[in-house]
Amino acid sequence: MSTNTTSGETQSGGDQQRHSRRWVWLALVVGLVACGVAWWVWPRQGSTPAPRTTPRDDPDVDEPVLARPNPGYVGPRVCAECHAARTAEFQKTRHYRACWSPEGGPMPDSFAPGHPFDSPRESGVRYESARTGREYLETVIRSGLGREERYPLRIDLIYGSAGGADEVYFTWKGDRLYELPAAWLHPTAEWGEQRYNHAPDLTRTATTRCVECHNTWLAHFPGTENEYSREQAVFGVTCENCHGPGRDHVAHHRQHPSGSGQAITHPGRLSRDRLMDVCAQCHSNAMRARGPAFSYRPGDPVDMHFRTLTASGRENDHVADQVKYLRQSKCFQKSDSLTCITCHNPHKPAESARTAAACAKCHTSADCGEQKRLPVGAGGDCVGCHMPRYPRVGVNFATAGDRYVFPVRPHEHRIAVYPAARLEVLRAWHQAQPGGTGQTKADELATELSGYWLRETDRLRGNHRFLEAMGAAREAARAKSTPAARDLLRELIGIQRGLDDGFVVADRQFGNGKHTEAIRTLEGLLAVKPDWAQAHGKLGTLYAMVGDRTRSVEHLQAVARSDPDDPYGYNMLGWLAYLDGKVADAADYFRKADELQPFTAEINYRWGLALLMLEKWPDAAARFHLATVVDPKHAGAHQGLSHALRRMGQTAEAIRFARRAARLTNFTNPDVLLTLADAYAAANRFDEAEEAANKALDAAVASAPGMVPQIQRRLEELRGHRN
Numbered sequence: 160m161s162t163n164t165t166s167g168e169t170q171s172g173g174d175q176q177r178h179s180r181r182w183v184w185l186a187l188v189v190g191l192v193a194c195g196v197a198w199w200v201w202p203r204q205g206s207t208p209a210p211r212t213t214p215r216d217d218p219d220v221d222e223p224v225l226a227r228p229n230p231g232y233v234g235p236r237v238c239a240e241c242h243a244a245r246t247a248e249f250q251k252t253r254h255y256r257a258c259w260s261p262e263g264g265p266m267p268d269s270f271a272p273g274h275p276f277d278s279p280r281e282s283g284v285r286y287e288s289a290r291t292g293r294e295y296l297e298t299v300i301r302s303g304l305g306r307e308e309r310y311p312l313r314i315d316l317i318y319g320s321a322g323g324a325d326e327v328y329f330t331w332k333g334d335r336l337y338e339l340p341a342a343w344l345h346p347t348a349e350w351g352e353q354r355y356n357h358a359p360d361l362t363r364t365a366t367t368r369c370v371e372c373h374n375t376w377l378a379h380f381p382g383t384e385n386e387y388s389r390e391q392a393v394f395g396v397t398c399e400n401c402h403g404p405g406r407d408h409v410a411h412h413r414q415h416p417s418g419s420g421q422a423i424t425h426p427g428r429l430s431r432d433r434l435m436d437v438c439a440q441c442h443s444n445a446m447r448a449r450g451p452a453f454s455y456r457p458g459d460p461v462d463m464h465f466r467t468l469t470a471s472g473r474e475n476d477h478v479a480d481q482v483k484y485l486r487q488s489k490c491f492q493k494s495d496s497l498t499c500i501t502c503h504n505p506h507k508p509a510e511s512a513r514t515a516a517a518c519a520k521c522h523t524s525a526d527c528g529e530q531k532r533l534p535v536g537a538g539g540d541c542v543g544c545h546m547p548r549y550p551r552v553g554v555n556f557a558t559a560g561d562r563y564v565f566p567v568r569p570h571e572h573r574i575a576v577y578p579a580a581r582l583e584v585l586r587a588w589h590q591a592q593p594g595g596t597g598q599t600k601a602d603e604l605a606t607e608l609s610g611y612w613l614r615e616t617d618r619l620r621g622n623h624r625f626l627e628a629m630g631a632a633r634e635a636a637r638a639k640s641t642p643a644a645r646d647l648l649r650e651l652i653g654i655q656r657g658l659d660d661g662f663v664v665a666d667r668q669f670g671n672g673k674h675t676e677a678i679r680t681l682e683g684l685l686a687v688k689p690d691w692a693q694a695h696g697k698l699g700t701l702y703a704m705v706g707d708r709t710r711s712v713e714h715l716q717a718v719a720r721s722d723p724d725d726p727y728g729y730n731m732l733g734w735l736a737y738l739d740g741k742v743a744d745a746a747d748y749f750r751k752a753d754e755l756q757p758f759t760a761e762i763n764y765r766w767g768l769a770l771l772m773l774e775k776w777p778d779a780a781a782r783f784h785l786a787t788v789v790d791p792k793h794a795g796a797h798q799g800l801s802h803a804l805r806r807m808g809q810t811a812e813a814i815r816f817a818r819r820a821a822r823l824t825n826f827t828n829p830d831v832l833l834t835l836a837d838a839y840a841a842a843n844r845f846d847e848a849e850e851a852a853n854k855a856l857d858a859a860v861a862s863a864p865g866m867v868p869q870i871q872r873r874l875e876e877l878r879g880h881r882n
Contacts, residue, residue: 224791226378226388227451231404234375234393238405241412246398249506254396258373259320261295267326267343269350270295276341276350279557284361286341286350297328297339299360310360312339316394318373324567325351325554329365335385336370337362344556344566351556351564354659357666367452372441372478375399379452382760382790401426401437401505403457424457431498435482436461438499443482444468449757466757468724474552474626475722484573490521491574514542529581537588546570547580550630562652563629579634582608586638602639609639616647623688625655658684658691665697674705692722699731711735719751726755730762737765742772760790767799779803787816794823798834810842821851829859829866833873840877849877 235255239246249255256263268274270290278284287298299310316329316336326343329336339362340355356363364385370377375393380386399405401424408423415421426437437457439445445465448454455464467483470476482499491497502514518541524530530538550565558564571577586604589597612635619628629651636644661684668677681698685691699714712735718728733748749766756762767782780803786796797820805813817835824831832855839848852874859866 224380224382226380226386227453229376229378229391229404230453231406232376232391232393232399233405233409234399235397237409238398240409241416242398245506249398251508252506253322253508254400254505256320257318257396258394259317260394261314261317262293263320266290266295267345267348269343274350276352276559278352279559279562280352286352288341288350297330297341299340301359308359312337312360312362314339325556327353330362331389334380334387334389335383336365336387337385338365338369342556344558344564346566347558347564349558351558351566353556368446368448371452371455372396376453381451381788382792396441400440401457426457427500429458431496433458433460434498434500435486439467439482440465442478442480442499444470444477444480446477447756447758451758466755470724472624472627473549473630474624475724476551476553479551479567479569479572481569481572484571488572488574494521511542514546515539518542533585534588537585540584542570543584543587544577544580545574546572547577547583550633552626552630555626562656563626565630565633579608579611582611583638605639609635609641609644611635612638613644613647616651620651623690625651625658625688629655654687658688662694669697669701674701677701678705690721692718692725692727695721696725696727696731699728703731703735708735724755726752726762729755730765733769734765737769737772742769745769746773758785758789760786760793760796763789764793764796764799767796767803771799771802774806776803776806780807792823794820794828794831797823798831801834801838805838805841810838813838814842814844826854827858827862829855829863829870832858833866833870836873836877840880845877845880849874852877 235246235250270288272289274288276286276288278286283302285300285302287296287300289296289298295314297312297314299312301308301310312330314328315331317326318329319326319342323345326345328339328342330339331337338353340353342351342353343349344351355361366384367379370379370385370387374395375397376399377392377394378388378390380388393399402408403424405423408421411421412418426434429437436459439461440455443461445461445467447466447468449464449466455461461467468475468477470480485491485497485499502517504510504513522541524538527538529544548568548570551567551569552563552565554567555563555565582604586601586608589601589604591597612631616628616631616635619625619631629648632644632648632651635641636648661680665677665680665684668674668680678698678701681694681701684694685698688694695714695717699711699718702708702711702714712732715728715732715735718725729748729752733745733752736742736748737745746766746769749762749769752762753759753766763782763786767779767786770779770782773779780800783796783800783803786793787800790796797816801813801815801817801820804810804816814835817831817838820831821828821835826832832851836848836851836855839845839851852870856867856870856874859870
């Protein structure tokens with residue numbers, strides 16, 4: 160076994176680092192891969208049996224990385240063969256248009272000439288939108304140093320085209336899908352800029368979890384964030400998202416047209432929990448995948464396929480997490496039949512009357528204690544009082560005149576009593592009275608409502624929840640635009656802007672090698688928001704890089720305290736422990752990180768390294784094998800698997816995976832080549848072992864002179880065996 164187990168990492172994980180972690184590369188060891196991903200997905204804890212492997216006749220034949228095969232999705236046109244009326248009805252829903260092409264229209268008027276948009280965040284950046292023939296373009300224009308760079312991006316897919324909130328655009332670059340930086344905001348009819356990547360054209364990768372929830376099927380290439388095969392793609396949320404792949408169902412009923420309902424899932428016949436899980440696959444915080452993309456099937460427990468975040472606070476919610484909040488409602492807890500489809504017919508566009516009728520199944524007007532205190536005719540708005548709309552602060556944009564705009568206002572799904580909602584309903588009723596007779600009372604209620612939201616703003620601000628506080632301040636200003644409300648909103652915008660811009664500054668300081676300056680910047684940010692997990696993680700990494708291990712550990716430990724869903728701290732603590740030779744501690748940290756983010760190559764790889772040092776060969780083999788499943792091009796995982804299999808006596812397979820690691824590193828990595836030599840030697844194939852070791856020596860002379868003595872000693876041992 161070669162001693163330098165980290166050098167095989169150099170080719171791994173390039174597609175697996177998220178744009179927001181791009182600068183967190185640990186420079187403590189030459190060749191170290193990306194440190195880990197804060198919002199990613201990783202495997203289950205505990206020991207796992209070693210993978211069963213079958214030797215190939217020709218281990219030198221490389222296995223190509225293929226997109227996942229279609230498990231049987233056929234698309235709504237095939238469903239319409241027998242369910243034409245139902246399919247036509249469903250095509251009017253927002254689900255069906257969850258992902259859409261520009262040809263499906265309509266497109267905003269902004270694509271007519273004369274709608275340029277200057278970036279509110281960065282000088283020298285502007286956007287232009289245009290239609291050219293049948294194509295719609297969003298062009299990113301960057302000016303500086305006396306030249307202008309233009310990046311015309313064709314709009315291929317759209318999210319939100321059927322709604323009244325934000326409309327987000329995507330473009331294909333080959334087989335990779337990217338999200339564009341500028342979106343159209345329907346409520347205010349203006350462009351809004353998203354937080355973008357630092358790529359030249361400002362696009363960011365469309366990750367699998369995003370794609371899963373807006374589409375029925377896209378074949379994903381494992382090991383990548385955003386590479387897909389578009390063959391047989393089924394765009395939008397269609398019949399099969401809720402009923403499962405229809406191929407077998409269609410085949411059966413084409414042969415047996417008189418039957419019904421064979422080889423398909425009927426969600427209405429599932430248990431309540433499993434029916435709720437059909438919706439929870441997207442309308443919840445089920446964000447961390449436990450397996451490949453598009454693996455969930457209706458009828459499965461959603462937790463079998465995803466780890467659901469424990470996210471506290473609206474600013475941390477994915478979408479709106481309707482399922483979690485509905486489950487918190489007394490209405491849900493006291494009922495054995497209330498589910499999402501009680502109020503929402505999945506086959507039809509939203510119907511407010513259906514929701515009101517659902518309330519009336521269990522409640523009458525007499526049940527409402529407020530009825531006697533309300534003006535005649537003001538009651539009856541159950542949804543307005545008990546499921547009010549609120550600003551979804553997790554989705555925000557910068558516009559030409561504002562910095563944090565929240566265009567999405569979903570309904571609260573925790574059915575409860577909301578004092579502010581009661582005031583809102585009453586104010587609207589008084590405003591609607593003929594002849595303006597209720598305006599005085601409406602103004603009084605607006606003052607009361609604004610005061611409520613200002614108090615809520617102070618509470619949230621005191622808890623360092625600035626985005627959520629900003630949402631409350633906007634509600635106060637919406638109720639009554641007073642100088643106090645406007646001033647408070649401006650102050651909060653300034654605070655959040657300082658945090659966001661400061662984070663970018665720290666990023667650039669790090670990229671320029673100014674580690675001390677980056678540390679000072681991050682310390683200043685944490686003085687404002689001490690519970691910022693991402694800042695703690697970056698600062699912990701920086702302190703490790705400058706050699707202050709004590710402060711590094713303090714900040715990395717603060718990551719999980721600040722955000723129990725963020726595995727970054729455990730991941731880095733595990734790596735530091737591994738570098739210190741505390742491999743048992745390292746394995747435990749990686750286990751904790753893995754619990755938070757299953758199915759991630761890098762954590763399984765690192766966990767495998769620790770288990771390898773602990774001589775837990777089957778457990779190490781299982782972790783390395785899973786890393787190769789997640790990322791088939793992870794050279795380090797193939798190398799580690801070879802070590803573990805060799806220790807277990809599976810020499811043929813050890814050779815196979817060592818050769819795969821060598822191919823992935825173009826036969827130029829001396830450590831990987833030495834692993835291959837060890838694998839051959841274990842199989843008593845000493846001529847091939849010596850050949851691999853000689854290649855390792857040549858590679859070391861060229862790129863790693865420090866390994867030369869070690870490889871020369873190994874060559875002498877191999878020659879001794881041959882003689």
